[in-house]
Amino acid sequence: MSPIQFFRIFWARRVILIVAMLSCVTAAVLVGSVLPARYKATSRVMLDIVKPDPVTGEILSAGFAHAYVNSQIALIRDYRIAGRVADMLGWTSSPELAAQYERRKAGDNRDFRRWVSQRIIDGTDARLVEGSNILEISYTGADADTAAKVADTIRRAYVDQAVAFKRDDAITNLNFFRSQVDQIRQQLRDAEKRKGDFERANGIVLDDANNDPESTRLAALAAATPQQATAMAPQMNPVAAQLAQSDAAIASAEKVLGPNNPELLNMKRQRDAIAKSARELTGGSTASGPSIAELYNAQQAKVLADRGKVGQARQLATDVTVLRDQYQKSATRVAELQQQSESGESGFTLLGNATAPQSPDFPKWPLMIFGSTALGFAVGVLLALMLELIGRRVRGIEDLHFEDVPVLGVMTVIPNEPAKRQRWRLFRGRRAEPGSA
Secondary structure: HHHHHHHHHHOHHHHHHHHHHHHHHHHHHHHHHHHHOOOEEEEEEEEEOOOOOOOEEEEEEEEHHHHHHHHHHHHHHHHHHHHHHHHHHOHOOOOHHHHHOOOOOOOOOOHHHHHHHOOOHHHHHEEEEEOOOOEEEEEEEOOOOHHHHHHEEEEEEHHHHHHHHHHHHHHHHHHHHHHHHHHHHHHHHHHHHHHHHHHHOOOOOOOOOOOHHHHHHHHHHHHHHHHHOOOOOOOOOOOHHHHHHHHHHHHHHOOOOOOOOHHHHHHHHOOOOOOOHHHHHOOOOOOOOHHHHHHHHHHHHHHHHOHHHHHHHHHHHHHHHHHHHHHHHHHHHHHHHHHHHHHHHHHHHHEOOOOOOOOOOOOOOHHHHHHHHHHHHHHHHHHHHHHHHHHOOOOOHHHOOOOOOOOOOEEEOOOOHHHOOOOEEEOOOOOOOOOOO
């Protein structure tokens, strides 16, 4: 159908359109006048989701930010928050609300506190301001001042509950890690006792790097190569030459390194190990004795003989090291959780208090008038089209255009003429095809 056909239909059914629009506008006015006005107050809080936690240093990832915001919105409209708000406002001890509770619908088995909390939940809404991390908490009530007061109370209860949740979670984890620390401490004591008993029973003492003295002596002798020994003077003993070389290296290192430098201390330990090995194998004489190769072979035999005991001692020392590391990490976590359980940090920033709205959120008369008018027009159009389809009429020449049916002519009636003097004008159309109607 062409636009002119729709216009003719709507003009013919204009009474229906007018009645539908007037009915909708009248109904909107009646509803706005009968129902009580509602005022909406908002209170804002900024979520510090992009900042690290002040206690743990953790940062919420972007992937969980959306789920976190949705959970916070659901928490704001939860009974736990609404019940706290009802207690803070004193609604649970209000005689007026108690009287309304007594007149509640039959079959409502809720207790008084939950019934009052549901009224708060029904008027509460929360949303994230688009393009920001500001959470807007709103409450809609029958009084402007009450709405503002309730909105601020909801925000305060929400922040307090968030702090309580963090503390409860920290206390739960703290109790678990404390038990773990006690258990690991006992295991560490047992491991250290086994290590000490084994070392005393077998005469093996390991240093901080889990090296035994005999292996250290063997490494020191291995550093004295035969080429270094043959380069010495003929009258000098190889061990004495090695000691002299170590003394020279130590003297040179002391000029550029501090007295507690690990490299310098390691050189001194090697020098002492060589001197001790030489004294043990030569009976305390350094003027003459076996060669470095002989000393090395003897020391190697001694190390190989104690290899099994040394390996077991190292395994015990490794167990002690692992348990000590676990104990330190668990103790650090206990300290963090202890601080978190005592912290009052909520991770939120309050953005001012709610103000009493100057105009009601309902009814909004401009929106209701224009909206009801548009709704009435749409209903009238629908009714007009339905009635037209039920009883179709010819309202213009366009209604006589049919596919495959030729137009023979068009007659136009001249208005304002007596019926007997009406003149007809015939506008011939295209010639009809043979056999057409």
